[in-house]
Structure formats: C-alpha cells, structure tokens
Amino acid sequence: MVDVVLTKQRIESGATERLEAWAREIRDRESEAVETLRNEGMYSETAFVEHADGGDYLVYYMKAEDIDAVYEAYEESSHDIDEEHERVLSEVLETGENVGEYDPLYHLENPDR
Numbered sequence: 001m002v003d004v005v006l007t008k009q010r011i012e013s014g015a016t017e018r019l020e021a022w023a024r025e026i027r028d029r030e031s032e033a034v035e036t037l038r039n040e041g042m043y044s045e046t047a048f049v050e051h052a053d054g055g056d057y058l059v060y061y062m063k064a065e066d067i068d069a070v071y072e073a074y075e076e077s078s079h080d081i082d083e084e085h086e087r088v089l090s091e092v093l094e095t096g097e098n099v100g101e102y103d104p105l106y107h108l109e110n111p112d113r
Helices: 018-026 030-040 067-076 080-092
Strands: 003-008 041-052 055-065
Touching: 018 030, 018 041, 018 080, 030 041, 030 067, 030 080, 055 067
Parallel strands: none
Antiparallel strands: 003 055, 041 055
C-alpha cells in the first residue's frame, strides 16, 4: 500500500516571500528536483502556502511507497538542490515541527490516467 502524507509547518513572519522565491527556483530546476524524487522513491510531492489568521504555513502533500525510506534518502542526499532546500527551510520555518494533525480518510487514483 502506498503512503500518503500531509504535513503543515509554520513559516516565520515575513519569510513567505523567500519561500515563494525558492519554490520558483525549484520549478526552474524541475529536472534536478525530479531526479531527487527518483532517488528518494517519492512518487509525488506538492507544496502549498496556507494563509491563515495566525500566520502563514507550508503544507506538503507527499506520496511514496515507503515514506520512511524517503525521509532517510533525503537526509543522506548529496544533491545540491536538496542541500539548498534544507538550508532555505531552516531559514524560513519557525521550527520545522509539524503542527498539523491529519488522519487520512481515503486516497483514490484513476487507474486509467
């Protein structure tokens, strides 16, 4: 069975623009970013910014066969883009702690896509 994960992390006040600039760079370096997904065993990753009354949050949707293996591969990665990603997140996130708590109800995919 595939792992589907949703996380939410608080963005430092005033750091959302920096995070958005990094997201644009990731899109510009798509082939490099996709290569890291392959190396991690990640099927898909989507990042969102949630704008809430209490501040902004980085929200991630991730899908992989084994999310623990993905986290391990990311930690061991020597790809420049992964190292830069880690640095940027440490600059823009308050703590990096997951502040969301989500219980998956279901996950469907169209097998004909």
